[in-house]
Each structure stands twice: as C-alpha cells, then as structure tokens.
Amino acid sequence: MALPDVLSRPLALPVVAAPLFISSVPELVIAQCQAGVVGSFPALNARPSSLLADWLDRIADENGAYARTHPEMPVAPYAVNQIVHRSNDRLDHDMNVIVEHRVPIVITSLGARPEINDAVHSYGGIVLHDVISNEFARKAIDKGADGIIAVAAGAGGHAGTQSPLALIREIREWFDGPLLLSGAIAHGRSILAALAAGADFAYIGSAFLSTVEANAAPAYKQMIVDSTAKDIVYSNLFTGVHGNYLRGSIAAAGLDPDDLPESDPSAMNFGSGGNMKAKAWKDVWGSGQGIGAIRESLTVAQLVTQLKAQYDEARDRLAATVLSNSLTPVT
Numbered sequence: 001m002a003l004p005d006v007l008s009r010p011l012a013l014p015v016v017a018a019p020l021f022i023s024s025v026p027e028l029v030i031a032q033c034q035a036g037v038v039g040s041f042p043a044l045n046a047r048p049s050s051l052l053a054d055w056l057d058r059i060a061d062e063n064g065a066y067a068r069t070h071p072e073m074p075v076a077p078y079a080v081n082q083i084v085h086r087s088n089d090r091l092d093h094d095m096n097v098i099v100e101h102r103v104p105i106v107i108t109s110l111g112a113r114p115e116i117n118d119a120v121h122s123y124g125g126i127v128l129h130d131v132i133s134n135e136f137a138r139k140a141i142d143k144g145a146d147g148i149i150a151v152a153a154g155a156g157g158h159a160g161t162q163s164p165l166a167l168i169r170e171i172r173e174w175f176d177g178p179l180l181l182s183g184a185i186a187h188g189r190s191i192l193a194a195l196a197a198g199a200d201f202a203y204i205g206s207a208f209l210s211t212v213e214a215n216a217a218p219a220y221k222q223m224i225v226d227s228t229a230k231d232i233v234y235s236n237l238f239t240g241v242h243g244n245y246l247r248g249s250i251a252a253a254g255l256d257p258d259d260l261p262e263s264d265p266s267a268m269n270f271g272s273g274g275n276m277k278a279k280a281w282k283d284v285w286g287s288g289q290g291i292g293a294i295r296e297s298l299t300v301a302q303l304v305t306q307l308k309a310q311y312d313e314a315r316d317r318l319a320a321t322v323l324s325n326s327l328t329p330v331t
C-alpha cells in the first residue's frame with residue numbers, strides 16, 4: 001500500500017518526532033519540522049486548553065513562512081497527539097480545535113475511537129495510533145486508524161515489553177499501511193534498522209528531550225546526556241501504566257528505584273488537572289533506553305544533521321556488505 005500523501009513528501013530522514021508530555025512545545029515542533037522530520041506535541045501540553053489554537057496557528061505560520069523563504073528545504077508536516085483516555089476531559093474541545101485547524105496528522109494513544117478517526121478523516125487528515133501489541137494494532141485498524149506506531153520494549157514514557165523485531169514482524173504479516181517503530185531509537189543506524197525490520201518510519205522521543213528547544217529542566221537534559229540503558233527503570237507507579245524512567249530522577253524524588261511499589265491502573269488521570277499523582281513527568285523524568293547514543297545537548301537541527309550522517313554512513317556500509325555477500329556463492 002502506498003503511503004498517504006502527507007507521509008510521502010520529502011523529508012530529511014524517515015523520522016517522526018514523538019510527542020513528549022510537557023517537553024514538546026511549539027519551539028521544538030517548529031525546529032523539528034524545519035529540520036525535515038515530522039514534529040509533534042500532545043494537545044494536553046497547551047494549557048489552558050484555549051492555548052491550543054494559538055499553538056496551531058503559530059506552527060502553521062512559522063513553518064509556512066520558512067517554506068516560502070527556503071524553497072529548497074523540505075519542511076515536514078506536524079502532528080498533534082490526543083490521549084484518548086476517559087479521564088481526558090479536554091478531548092472533545094481539543095478535537096474541535098484540531099478539526100478547525102485541519103491538523104494533518106493526529107497521533108492517538110491510550111484508546112482507539114472510531115469517531116475520533118472519522119473527525120480527522122472529515123477534512124483529509126490521517127490518524128496514527130500507538131500500540132504495544134499486535135492485538136491492539138488490529139483493533140486500531142478495525143476502528144479506522146490509518147497507521148500504526150509500534151511501541152516496543154525500551155521506549156520512553158509508556159512502553160511495551162515486546163522486542164521491536166517481533167512486534168513489527170507480527171504487524172507486517174497482515175498490515176501494509178503506514179507503520180512506525182518506537183523505542184530506543186537515537187542513532188542514525190537504528191533508524192535504518194527500523195526500516196530494515198519493516199517499518200516506514202522511526203518514531204523518536206527521548207533523543208529530542210536533550211535538545212536546546214525542548215521544554216525540559218537543564219538537569220533533565222544533562223541526565224539524558226549522562227545516562228545509558230542501565231539507568232532506565234520500568235515501572236507503573238507514576239501514572240498507572242508501565243513506562244520507562246530515569247533512575248537518577250526517581251532517587252532524587254526520594255524513592256528507591258530498585259524497590260518501587262506497584263500502582264493501581266484506575267489511578268490514571270490525563271485530564272485538565274494533569275497526571276500528577278506522583279508528579280510523574282515533572283519530577284520523575286521519562287526516558288527510553290536508547291539514550292546511550294546521546295552524548296551532548298544539541299539544537300534540533302544539529303541532532304537531525306548528526307542522525308542523517310549516521311544514517312547515510314550505515315546505509316552505504318550495509319549496501320557494500322550486502323553487495324559483497326551476494327557475490328559469495330551459497331553452498
């Protein structure tokens with residue numbers, strides 16, 4: 001199946017920057033789009049909700065102006081994330097604003113609903129739904145989503161437990177539409193690996209947390225730079241859903257990262273009051289396992305340039321290896 005128009009336009013890299021609670025603000029999204037990767041933010045980041053329309057106007061205006069003055073640069077489209085959970089009391093309001101602004105890509109998480117997909121389709125937008133299993137992927141497509149974000153083990157924020165290779169393979173067995181791979185991708189070589197595994201795009205979150213444009217405390221950005229996979233703890237304590245967090249931030253919040261209690265999933269709250277039971281995301285910092293590849297805090301443009309150089313080098317090396325392998329007779 002061909003990719004929808006909005007995902008077929010030229011990009012610097014086959015990358016969708018993932019929405020990050022609190023950290024994805026217009027500065028970050030605009031920098032991502034102008035660097036040539038799809039930018040995104042959770043609608044809930046625009047607080048109060050009346051701010052959402054202003055954010056969407058600003059992103060469209062600044063990206064439009066940049067595209068006019070830099071016709072040689074591909075300015076990527078942007079996406080808005082909707083948390084489709086019953087506790088999100090802004091969902092209807094935010095959907096109306098999304099429809100009015102004809103947001104090109106909507107990313108839905110924590111719930112798939114046909115009426116959300118219908119609303120986005122009414123103006124020609126597309127919906128990508130994030131899932132942690134093949135079963136949820138089937139349900140999302142049955143309910144009308146256009147594409148799937150496969151959130152594998154090691155992803156930042158709410159994450160699954162399945163190997164990316166297993167998850168992508170199972171979904172690709174029956175689904176030939178847009179498929180994105182999420183989890184621990186922070187190097188150009190890993191972007192290429194996602195494509196080799198069967199994805200159309202890599203979906204990258206944590207690597208952008210350390211960028212200059214991200215709305216994150218300097219200590220958070222530095223912890224991303226200083227940490228590696230061993231510093232990531234998987235727990236459901238902070239939001240009721242299992243996710244990955246920085247060990248250092250859990251310890252700084254006065255908790256023992258190696259002895260965290262289990263949480264009650266009914267405690268989930270993604271409404272206007274926020275999801276702040278344990279001040280998750282604000283004091284306890286989310287991150288995926290891929291951050292060993294992040295060695296310094298860069299601007300988004302610098303990070304995308306670095307990822308592209310790594311991707312190009314990996315692709316050339318791999319092409320040379322495959323070519324020399326194909327000359328070796330199989331016995």
Ligand SMILES: Cc1cc2nc3c(=O)[nH]c(=O)nc-3n(C[C@H](O)[C@H](O)[C@H](O)COP(=O)(O)O)c2cc1C
Nearest residue numbers: 018020021042109155156157183184205206286288
């Ligand atoms: C701090 C943080 C906040 C996140 N907030 C959201 C969110 O609000 N909505 C959402 O759909 N995903 C959210 N995610 C998950 C990302 O969209 C994405 O799946 C993940 O970051 C990809 O894995 P990676 O961080 O290893 O690249 C968040 C992730 C992190 C690290």
